[in-house]
Amino acid sequence: MSQIETDLIHSGEAFNETRSVVPPIYQTATYFADSNPDDFLKAGTEARYPYFYQRHGNPVSSQTAELIAKLEGKEAALLTATGMAAISTAVLSVVRAGDHVVAQLSHYSAASILLKELLPQFGIDVSYFDQQDITSLDAVLRDNTRLIYLETPSNPNLAITDLAYVANLAKARGIVTICDNTFASPINQRPGDHGIDVVVHSATKYLGGHSDLTAGVICGTEEMVNQAWKKLLSLGGSLAPFDAWLLLRGLRTLSLRVKQINENALALAQWFEKHPLIKRVLYCGLPSHPQYALAKRQMNGYTGMLCVEVVGKDEQEQFERAQLVLNNLRIFANAASLGGVESLAVHPASMWGLHHSPEQKLKAGINDGMLRISVGIEHIDDLVGDFEQALG
Known part of the structure; x- marks a missing residue:
């Protein structure tokens, strides 16, 4: 098994079908169809297929996503246009009207708006717990709690959430867990190693690393990421080819x-x-x-x-x-x-x-x-x- 520094340079190379050392930018919105109608049907319906239409997928996006999934120790990953596109898509892939969500007191401000204003519009209740008093989580869980949403370290007060405690409690009750790992990066922390189901990032930050792009990523099982991909087709937050290429370049270092x-x-x-x-x-x-x-x-x-x-x-x-x-x-x-x-x-x-x-x-x-x-x-x-x- 290769080390992380090697993975950063070589993971996902199978998606580069050229002889170029640096992956090319596939700056195209759509792709020629194969003459076989079955192949075209597969291209149009297979989740994250990289050679059909930009909103569905892109070869550089596929290469970058495979690398980030490996960094987080997850089966698959999906790139989005922004960090908030990743957060909102991941959350809306899990919850529906009548569900209950539990979140921390301290979050990135835009995530707080999603939790406090947008989700209630869809009939989803949200409760909060103090991540610095982890046992306070137990008291706010309900029979219809579907999701626990975390961020650690939190923005901006750097509060830490006990990931293993939350994951163990959630798994015993069949609750999905999502953690925003932006502040830490997978170099410093892998929430999945502590039992967290889904990891999201604003890839604009440490993953890109050069303040020249906006992007997000969702990491999880193949099944979950495919659900998120289907949701993203409707929400429309796909990442542009050039930004995917910039993100891959930033990840190298x-x-x-x-x-x-x-x-x-x-x-x-x-x-x-x-x-x-x-x-x-x-x-x-x-x-x-x-x-x-x-x-x-x-x-x-x-x-x-x-x-x-x-x-x-x-x-x-x-x-x-x-x-x-x-x-x-x-x-x-x-x-x-x-x-x-x-x-x-x-x-x-x-x-x-x-x-x-x-x-x-x-x-x-x-x-x-x-x-x-x-x-x-x-x-x-x-x-x-x-x-x-x-x-x-």
Whole structure:
């Protein structure tokens, strides 16, 4: 069995039917039909067939999906146009009117909108539990609970969910589990190894790694992924050929990038802990993280995401100081997204303000003095130096 670094270069090569070392971009919407009508029928009806029509499949998408499925230890994978297309397609492939869904208190904001606003429109109830108090999950389960939706580490407060606990509880009751693994990446964590049924990603982030595409992916059994593919035909969120090619190119260096990012993030987090103007640091790889023991148990690395809270006599002063730090940064760009080779810093309370009430922000652990940081692959001395001058 080959190692992950080798898989990243060579998995899925069977879908490249040319003599090109680099897979070609199949920039076409449709394909010539075979003269045999049975072959054409197969092409039009077989799930994820790569040579029929772009919305059905594409050779580069097939190669990329096979690689990501292998990374996550799943049978199959399906690429989508965005991370939210992956999340919504996966969820809608599992639930129907009358079902009950359980989700965490803290989620990516767009996923929260899906759970709080869209699903109830289809007659699907949603309840919530505190992922940092895992036994609180038991109390919200019902006889009609069909799905438990997870995200760990969570965005933006880096709360950890005990995947094995959830998976064991769900399997005993016949409940499907879906986990968003975007923050960790399969280099740092494989939810399927802990019993989770379906893994989704915003491939825009670590998998692509260069902030030049939007994409999503759903990983699971062949049966589940084929169900999601059928749903995606109606929802229309297929990934364009060029973006699939960019994603495959980005994946080649995933292991190298994530290892460097992990190293940088830990060093920066340790530096923050000693700084007098930083009130709190949230990073899964620090012993001070309230769920460090759990993170250490179920993660291989601790990702490049961390949050810091600046000091201040009240939240208004914290807010003003956080904005000042953002404005003073020179290497860390104030831009949405994460997981690229470049370092970014954002103010979560501003990003989540449209979607969350003050009470919801408090429950999600979002403070007005908080900065969410995505650490890149720059030299650590320059990253530390940038915050040193910005805080100064």
